[in-house]
Amino acid sequence: MPEERTYDFRSVERAWQRRWEDERIYVARDDDPRPKYYALEMLPYPSGDLHVGHAKNYTLGDAIARMQRMRGYNVVHPMGWDAFGLPAENAAIQRGADPETWTRSNIENMRRQIRLMGTGYDWTREFATCDPSYYRWNQWFFIRLFEKGLAYKREAPVNWCPVDRTVLANEQVEDGKCWRCGAEVERRNLAQWNFKITDYADRLLAGLDRLDGWPERIRAMQRNWIGRSEGVTFSLDVENVDARIEVFTTRVDTIYGVTFVAVAPEHPVVAKIVERFPKTRRRIEDFTATLRGKGELERTQLMEKTGVPTGAYAINPLSRERVPIWVTNYVLAEYGTGAVMGVPAHDERDFDFAKKHGLSIAQVITTPDGSLRAPLAQAYVEDGKLMASEEYSGMKSAPARRAIAARLEAMGRGTTTINYRIRDWLVSRQRYWGTPIPIVSCERDGLVPVPDDQLPVLLPRGVAFTGQGSPLANDPAFVNTTCPRCGGPAQRDPDTMDTFVDSSWYFVRYLDPHDAKASFDRAIASRWMPVDQYIGGAEHAVMHLLYARFFYKFLVDEGYVDGDDEPFTRLFNQGTLLYGGEKMSKSRGNVVGIDDTVEKYGVDAMRLFLLKAAPPEDALEWTDEGIVGRVRFVQRVWRGAEPLAGVARAIPLDRLPEMRGERQRELVRALHVALESGKNETETRRFHYNVTTAKLDEVVNLLTAAVREADAASDPAVLYVVHALPIVLAPFAPHLADELWSKLGYERSVHLERWLDPDPQALATDAITLVVQVNGKVRARIPVAPGIAEDAAYELAMAQSTVTAQIDGKQVRKRIFVPDKLLNIVAA
């Protein structure tokens, strides 16, 4: 039996959600004259059901978008679906579900749940990346990249996940394991499509310096991933073999300490040496066999450093010494040149290897004071002073590097080189549920792009999901086609694109989502870009966020969008939601559902809890008790304000009300403290609305007390706060705010109102508390008038027994006076 004054959140919340959509209050217009603000949460994958962990992410984005809208911005806040991907296809294999049907029904459910949370999205911009009208432009951009030489197909050792049965990009291998399923990744030689992200390495790095609206942690992770290192690449002749070995080193100052050359088993020189020295063939092949199929993790980290001598020798170009060439497991074929100079005295890895295989160790760097002498117990890897290095002996490392680099360059043997750890983005996937790669392979014409007017290359329906081989490769009707150039028989590429391609430009498509003639309109996109506030978890630090930055630079370079080539001006990393101490996730089985929570406690209570419990960047523990406090808050607001709803219409909020006494002053001040907090948290982009909502508690607590007074209904200050309250609540508890606002007699939604500016006069106080310290310890708090002079304050302080008792008999040495705040008396 609901009591008269109980706020019935169930019916109220649903009614407002309907009205907001009917009135299209979140639809952003391109021609709106107000300054634009693009708020965006990372594109969700429609996995099925939302839990309150998702709600945490969307609630923050929604509060920011609502706040900025009320602060006078033309806000665009879109939502859509990252709809391609493996789970849909796995459901097809396991349960016979059609991936599209499965995905679409998940989208339906998640859209319903997101609406249930009352988030103010502009649904007119919604799309799913599996819509042909979207992925068509994936294909179109793929061809543009291909034309510029930025998409290329190449056979190389790649990461293969045996469980998901597809290749993976380097970024998608974590600790040698597949980022999705955790299976140990294998190495395979396959011909695959790559995007040349390495061409953008320096710009991706330089751009990070400008992104001061990004968490430093994410920038550091990207810098680390790109991994720029400066050094020298030089070549060594191989004795009696017609070949040279190129090596890359950042420590060319240690070149006189080279005692061996280590090469990766895949290095081409190995074949030439084997040809020249057939007796070593067996040994090398046996060794290589032990490594075959082993992932990079196993080869480079789990296994001990090992190797076999090839029997050949390389010549140090400066010292002319001959040093043995070894095939080893610790040199990566893909990084640098696939070969390194071995300097055991000054490199830990080389030291270990030399010790194990009895290779000599030649010290060529000593400490600046020259005290360090062989035999070395471990590698000395610091810079120092050169020794045993001919004319360079005695030089410091840094100048020696420059001098030796110049000498090698003059000899025509070397160049200074910048090497990057990042590798090209491998985008082919041997799976069905993704964007088909729009390239046809013709025996005569080679790789031919599908003409633009034949896009999209549609995913065929009704293919068989056997779990054996790629569905597209097994479908002759799809694969067999004619060459667009010569008309002869040709084959379609049977692979689909990495779904990270889909999410690399979706944020631009939102701005012109229904364009059938182009990916998006240049003028419209340029008006809205870049994204002003991007919100998402840190798990995409070196995947999505790096790919999207690369892709957007390409879009700007090619003139598809004008303006800065960084797409996300500011990035906010949400903390995860924990439940029972663990991250809330479906796979852990510790989820708290949205539907149940909303039904039991209400949307606004859920939103307020998620905002209030912790700063948004921190991990937050969900508790069923904690949300009860927010349910109480919602009810308290209603019980406090609603009874006064009919008393007065249209209280002016642009000026302060008459305040009859200190209680009224305090109440109005509390409101303005909350307004100021909301403003500051938004402007500084800290978004610590946990503090702002705490200030709202104080307002409501004071209001509840004031309303109990007999004359509350005729008190201008109380009525002023009642009328202002919906505005300050609106970004955080949007339904409660609008319900109260309409009860107060206003026709238009409160979300179309202006946020109120905190009034300095309301924030000012006419009595302040002066803290009196003796030797830094608080001894008294005296109420004083603002602006009190030091001498007057001192006199008041010395009238306090708690102060004089501490000074008792001591000499006052010093007085520290902070106006209106503190007086510290130093006595000894």
Place this chain on the structure above:
RNA sequence: GGGCAUGUGGCGGAAUCGGUAGACGCGCUGGAUUUAGGUUCCAGUGGGGCGACCCGUCUGAGUUCGAGUCUCAGCAUGCCCACCA
């Protein structure tokens, strides 16, 4: 091993600048109201002491009139990177 964070009551957390430590909420305790009350209202709630007081922000040093805040060292936790030559 390297890098970056973080460390405050029983719990989540507050505390622009170095200036009243613990706002606000949960929980707990006591009281009120109610036929009843799991989501009502009020009050109290860092520890110690009867007490004017003493102690207290991971530990230890330091700077300062004054340190949760700054510096150094250590410990703990979390995240990221980890044979990249």
